Amino acid sequence: MGRDIDNARAVRRWVDLANIRKLEELREVWADDLVLHQGPGEIHGFDGFVQLLGKFYAGIPDLYITVEDVIASGDIVIMRSTSRGRHTGEFLGIPATNRSVSFAGINTFRFGNGKIVEEWFNDDFYTLMRSIAG
Amino acid sequence: MRIAADPVVEANKEALRCWIDTINSGAFDRMPEFWVPDAVVHGGALGDTQERAEVGTIFAPIMTAFPDMRVSLDGMVGEGDKVASRCTARGTHTGSYFGVEATRKSVEIAVHGVYRFDDGKIVEMWGVDDVLTLLVELGVLPFDHDAASGFGVRTMSGRDRGGSHHDG
Numbered sequence: 001m002g003r004d005i006d007n008a009r010a011v012r013r014w015v016d017l018a019n020i021r022k023l024e025e026l027r028e029v030w031a032d033d034l035v036l037h038q039g040p041g042e043i044h045g046f047d048g049f050v051q052l053l054g055k056f057y058a059g060i061p062d063l064y065i066t067v068e069d070v071i072a073s074g075d076i077v078i079m080r081s082t083s084r085g086r087h088t089g090e091f092l093g094i095p096a097t098n099r100s101v102s103f104a105g106i107n108t109f110r111f112g113n114g115k116i117v118e119e120w121f122n123d124d125f126y127t128l129m130r131s132i133a134g
Numbered sequence: 135m136r137i138a139a140d141p142v143v144e145a146n147k148e149a150l151r152c153w154i155d156t157i158n159s160g161a162f163d164r165m166p167e168f169w170v171p172d173a174v175v176h177g178g179a180l181g182d183t184q185e186r187a188e189v190g191t192i193f194a195p196i197m198t199a200f201p202d203m204r205v206s207l208d209g210m211v212g213e214g215d216k217v218a219s220r221c222t223a224r225g226t227h228t229g230s231y232f233g234v235e236a237t238r239k240s241v242e243i244a245v246h247g248v249y250r251f252d253d254g255k256i257v258e259m260w261g262v263d264d265v266l267t268l269l270v271e272l273g274v275l276p277f278d279h280d281a282a283s284g285f286g287v288r289t290m291s292g293r294d295r296g297g298s299h300h301d302g
Contacts, residue, residue, distance in 0.1 A: 072211065104262050
């Protein structure tokens with residue numbers, strides 16, 4: 001059971017580090033050769049992942065992720081979260097609207113050698129886009 | 135080393151597996167075997183419900199829009215009274231959905247859920263479905279694909295999602 005607890009703790013650590021923008025320290029929990037799946041697309045490698053985070057934070061600089069639930073077993077952790085912030089920068093080509101956004105996520109993380117090697121990212125971008133593009 | 139599995143967690147996972155099989159067989163009349171009538175559903179393409187009468191009919195709009203919808207269970211974990219699942223839903227858009235008339239396009243999207251069980255049945259469910267990708271695939275959502283580059287949204291033309299199955 002120890003591994004489950006360690007992995008669950010690592011997922012919470014990733015959220016904590018992201019929320020205080022210690023992006024370089026994310027290497028503690030994410031593997032260099034990570035794979036991120038989102039919709040029909042994929043991102044490979046830590047650097048691409050941090051660039052993606054940068055795009056989020058450019059559009060929603062105060063974005064804050066709240067962990068709602070963590071379910072862990074074996075090398076898998078599934079986290080349910082709510083992300084909140086204000087759209088004060090360009091995001092996905094949409095100029096700042098100054099609107100508040102709040103959207104749910106259920107994300108799956110796979111661990112290898114104590115780090116996250118793969119994530120299936122699934123945040124509710126529909127609700128997010130509807131908030132800022134409507 | 136494999137630690138002995140929690141029998142309640144294993145039973146709940148099996149129940150969720152059976153429920154997904156039931157969706158795929160279209161036997162929605164069997165829903166009461168898996169869900170309590172007053173289950174609380176949060177978000178996802180199903181919307182929210184806390185009304186007893188709604189739970190039994192909550193899948194109707196999706197099944198009307200995508201009558202051939204099939205759900206594949208790509209991964210699942212259980213802990214305590216919860217089971218979380220990562221699934222892919224595939225179907226052909228042959229009925230009205232989100233106010234969009236049938237496009238006859240085949241689509242596939244990620245559908246992730248967290249289910250809370252009590253006494254073997256689902257009492258609460260949180261869902262996040264990739265509706266944005268769905269609406270982009272249906273061609274009904276104005277979307278700046280160039281700006282989205284790097285978000286993974288439509289940056290790959292292929293359907294190869296890669297990755298591995300998990301079942302912990």
